[in-house]
Amino acid sequence: MRNFYLIIIILFYNTAVSQSLGKRRIDKIENTIVKITINGAQVGTGFVVSENGIVATCFHVIEPAFVRDRNTNDIVAVKNVKAKFENKEELEIFVLEDFLYNGAWYEEGLVGDYILLAPKENNSKNMSI
Structure with a gap:
C-alpha cells in the first residue's frame, strides 16, 4: 500500500510539472x-x-x-x-x-x-x- 501512495504522488507531481512547463512554453510562443x-x-x-x-x-x-x-x-x-x-x-x-x-x-x-x-x-x- 505504501508503494501505491508513492506511485500516486509521483504521478501527481509529474502531471503538475508537465502542465506548468506546457503553460510556460505556450506563453513564450505567444510572446513571439x-x-x-x-x-x-x-x-x-x-x-x-x-x-x-x-x-x-x-x-x-x-x-x-x-x-x-x-x-x-x-x-x-x-x-x-x-x-x-x-x-x-x-x-x-x-x-x-x-x-x-x-x-x-x-x-x-x-x-x-x-x-x-x-x-x-x-x-x-x-x-x-
Missing part, C-alpha cells in the same frame, strides 16, 4: 507572435525568430510596403513597417537589404514567399524566445 503593420494598417502576422528581434513573415505581407519606380519597377523606398506584440508594444522594423530588389535573397524570398525583418538599431532589444 507579432502583427505586422505598414503605415499603421495591419497587413499580416509574423514571428520572432532570434533573440535580437529578427521577425519572419511572408513576402506577400511586406510587398505593399515597397515603393517602386514606375519605369524600372525597382524598389526606391520602403514604407514604415512595425511589429506589434500582444502586449501592445511596437517595434519598428526594416527589410534586410538582401531581400530588396536585386538583393541576394530577393528572388528566393519572392518564390518561397518569406522575408526577414530586423529591428531598427535605436529600438532593438534582447527578445526572450
Whole structure:
C-alpha cells in the first residue's frame, strides 16, 4: 500500500510539472507572435525568430510596403513597417537589404514567399524566445 501512495504522488507531481512547463512554453510562443503593420494598417502576422528581434513573415505581407519606380519597377523606398506584440508594444522594423530588389535573397524570398525583418538599431532589444 505504501508503494501505491508513492506511485500516486509521483504521478501527481509529474502531471503538475508537465502542465506548468506546457503553460510556460505556450506563453513564450505567444510572446513571439507579432502583427505586422505598414503605415499603421495591419497587413499580416509574423514571428520572432532570434533573440535580437529578427521577425519572419511572408513576402506577400511586406510587398505593399515597397515603393517602386514606375519605369524600372525597382524598389526606391520602403514604407514604415512595425511589429506589434500582444502586449501592445511596437517595434519598428526594416527589410534586410538582401531581400530588396536585386538583393541576394530577393528572388528566393519572392518564390518561397518569406522575408526577414530586423529591428531598427535605436529600438532593438534582447527578445526572450
